[in-house]
Amino acid sequence: MRLMSSDGDVIRRGSGEKPRKAEDEMIKLQTEFREMHENVQRLTTEKMQLERDLDGIRKIAHRLEDEVNSLRSPPLIIGHLQDMISEKNAIVRSSNGTIFKVSVNPSLPNEKLKPGARVTLNQDTLAIIDVLQDGWDPLVTGAEVSDKPTITFDQIGGLNTQIELLREAIELPLTEPELFTNVGITPPKGVLLTGPPGCGKTMIAKAVAANADATFIQLVGSELAQKYIGEGGRLVRELFALAQEKAPSIIFIDEIDAIGAKRLDTATSGDREVQRTLMQLLAELDGFNPLDSVKIIAATNRPDILDDALLRPGRFDRIIEIPLPNEEARKGIFEINVKNMSTSNIKINSIINASEGYSGADIKAMCVEAGMQAIRARRKKVLSKDFTAALKITEKMRKDSESEKINTLYS
Numbered sequence: 001m002r003l004m005s006s007d008g009d010v011i012r013r014g015s016g017e018k019p020r021k022a023e024d025e026m027i028k029l030q031t032e033f034r035e036m037h038e039n040v041q042r043l044t045t046e047k048m049q050l051e052r053d054l055d056g057i058r059k060i061a062h063r064l065e066d067e068v069n070s071l072r073s074p075p076l077i078i079g080h081l082q083d084m085i086s087e088k089n090a091i092v093r094s095s096n097g098t099i100f101k102v103s104v105n106p107s108l109p110n111e112k113l114k115p116g117a118r119v120t121l122n123q124d125t126l127a128i129i130d131v132l133q134d135g136w137d138p139l140v141t142g143a144e145v146s147d148k149p150t151i152t153f154d155q156i157g158g159l160n161t162q163i164e165l166l167r168e169a170i171e172l173p174l175t176e177p178e179l180f181t182n183v184g185i186t187p188p189k190g191v192l193l194t195g196p197p198g199c200g201k202t203m204i205a206k207a208v209a210a211n212a213d214a215t216f217i218q219l220v221g222s223e224l225a226q227k228y229i230g231e232g233g234r235l236v237r238e239l240f241a242l243a244q245e246k247a248p249s250i251i252f253i254d255e256i257d258a259i260g261a262k263r264l265d266t267a268t269s270g271d272r273e274v275q276r277t278l279m280q281l282l283a284e285l286d287g288f289n290p291l292d293s294v295k296i297i298a299a300t301n302r303p304d305i306l307d308d309a310l311l312r313p314g315r316f317d318r319i320i321e322i323p324l325p326n327e328e329a330r331k332g333i334f335e336i337n338v339k340n341m342s343t344s345n346i347k348i349n350s351i352i353n354a355s356e357g358y359s360g361a362d363i364k365a366m367c368v369e370a371g372m373q374a375i376r377a378r379r380k381k382v383l384s385k386d387f388t389a390a391l392k393i394t395e396k397m398r399k400d401s402e403s404e405k406i407n408t409l410y411s
Helices: 017-072 160-175 177-185 201-212 231-245 269-287 329-339 348-354 362-378 384-410
Strands: 002-004 010-012 075-086 088-095 099-103 118-121 128-131 145-148 190-194 214-220 248-255 294-300 316-321
Touching: 002 190, 010 099, 010 177, 017 145, 088 118, 145 384, 160 177, 160 190, 160 294, 177 201, 190 201, 201 214, 214 231, 231 248, 231 294, 329 348, 348 384, 362 384
Parallel strands: 190 294, 190 316, 214 248, 248 294
Antiparallel strands: 002 010, 075 088, 075 118, 088 099, 118 128, 145 214
16 A cells, blocks of 8 residues: 655655664574674683682592502511611511511612611511601600700709709800810710709709800600610610710710619519610720810719719719709799799798708799789789798698609609
8 A cells, every 4th residue: 555645755665664674683593692702702701610629629639549559558667777688678677676677679779778777668578668858756856955054053953062062064065165175074974963852953954055145955854765675775775876966965865764773683574674774885985086076974863872883983073962952042033933923021931941952943833823823813913821821832742742652652
């Protein structure tokens, strides 16, 4: 159907609608295309992220698989290589002291297979599997090693004579060895400190090490007494080797009576191993120069049971007694311990008189307890009555400790 305009033009119905419809369709398609393109980009990014996550999960899975395989593998025995017989065979000593002839892993380089090396052994065949890196025994490295002790002589009261003797025997050879060279004498190799527990034997040794700027290596004698044959002697050798490495150094063996008691003819296998450890200690003492930068201090509260071989000249040349403090010494120890405390109206003389028979450790414990009495009362100052109460508590603790020792002795 045609329609005529006023000027005679023919107008076709719907001729303008088709282009608009096509244009709308095009816009719609373009919009959908953009959305699809954005979705493709998003999915691609997610795919890449998932692939990275998958790689991480695979790595974790491989690591866990390796850990599981490692846990499933049989444990290896630690031993020491004694000697190489040939390229394929060797003599080893296992951790329990037994010696075996075993085969050697052919892939191990010969330069690693040296006598004394630590090796891992197959649990069934005892064949050498690998050579471990050189390292100190855990008992030796577990010793208290202090490169710079913080104890000073000002913190020690009542031991002026003992401090002077110890400094002459230990500190002077380390700091001024030329004094002995000029005079033409050899300084003492070692010093033995004797006295009841808690009298300051360890503190005085640490103070000397600090003043001499020496490494302080502390070990308890019982830690050197081992169950298996040869282990105690090896620990002693490693202890002195560690001291040489960290020189100038001071070795401090507390409770040396655990390995230095008098040797008996009727001894058990355990006693014989302790005696072998003592012999190794004597050998080490004989083997180093008195003017070397390694000194040894030992402590005991039972000097009467020590082997005479330990106490002869050339080993522990000096024996210094650290007794229970007398009245003057107790006063000095007390003043050192209360120096930094906030106190008021303390009757020092009565406290010192009441603490007769106390060790330095007992006096320190009494001062700490007096401070706790003030804290419990929410006071800022420690009074005489706090020390009176602390004396009673400390005395009770001392009696309980003595009773426990007696019960242990006769049980």
